[in-house]
Amino acid sequence: MNNIKKLIATTSLALGLFALPTLTDASTSHTVQSGESFWKIATQYGVSVTSLLEENNRTSSALNAGETIKIPNSISEADKELLAKLVHAEAKGEPYAGKVAVATVVLNRLDHPDYPNTIKDVIYAKSSKGYYAFSPVKDGAINQTPNDEARKAVKEALAFRGQGKGSLYFYNPETATSEWIFSREVTTTIGNHRFAK
Structure with a gap:
């Protein structure tokens, strides 16, 4: 009887180990909910x-509730957090759209x-x-904990990736000292920042 219990336990453990990839696969798919x-x-x-x-x-x-869709690989959580730190440091006090635009510049460069x-x-x-491309790297502000709005802006920029105006730079015209940056084509102005390519 003990041998049968051991066999059942061993079989259950083995099946559980083989089922693990299914759990991993589940994390790369999403079941659509109504209204998504x-x-x-x-x-x-x-x-x-x-x-x-x-x-x-x-x-x-078009999506149908109940259908399963595949989620493509994304950037790592660590990279999302680092990007949120940059957004927080660079765009503190700027409108939400400006925060999304700062994250978008980094993704455009990527x-x-x-x-x-x-x-x-x-x-x-x-x-x-x-010189560092972003002043918060030089002054250490990149090490501050980002707020929820910066994290949300990163997620939105990732969702918007590849659909913007191609901005590779941003600057504050009141504080910028490089003549070169003023020679770039301005794509938009949001808050105190000009975005350019």
Whole structure:
């Protein structure tokens, strides 16, 4: 009788181990709830709407409650947090749209061939003259804990990824000292920041 119990326990353990990949697979899919949209799901998972549509071979944005869609790989939680720290430090006191735009600049650089291919490397990049691209890296403000609005702005920027005006820079015209930055094409102005490419 004890041998049978051991066999059942061993079999159950083995089946449980083989079932683990299913749990992992479940984390890369989402069951659509009533009223959800690709935008809402993309924002929830921190992925772009475009990549979500592509991952699911969709040309239409129509969703049906109960259907299961695949969630594409996204940037890591650590990179999202680092980006939120930058947004918090760079856009404190700016409108929410400005916070989203700051995060979008970093993502645009990430997708641009002239810039590094990780969030961390984009944020900590130095110019050929040895200057950090973002002043909060130099002054240490990057190390502050971001607030919920900065984290939300990062999620929205990720969902919006690839759909903006291609801004690669932002600056405050009242405090900027580089003549070069004023030569860039301005794409929009939000709060105290001008965004440019």
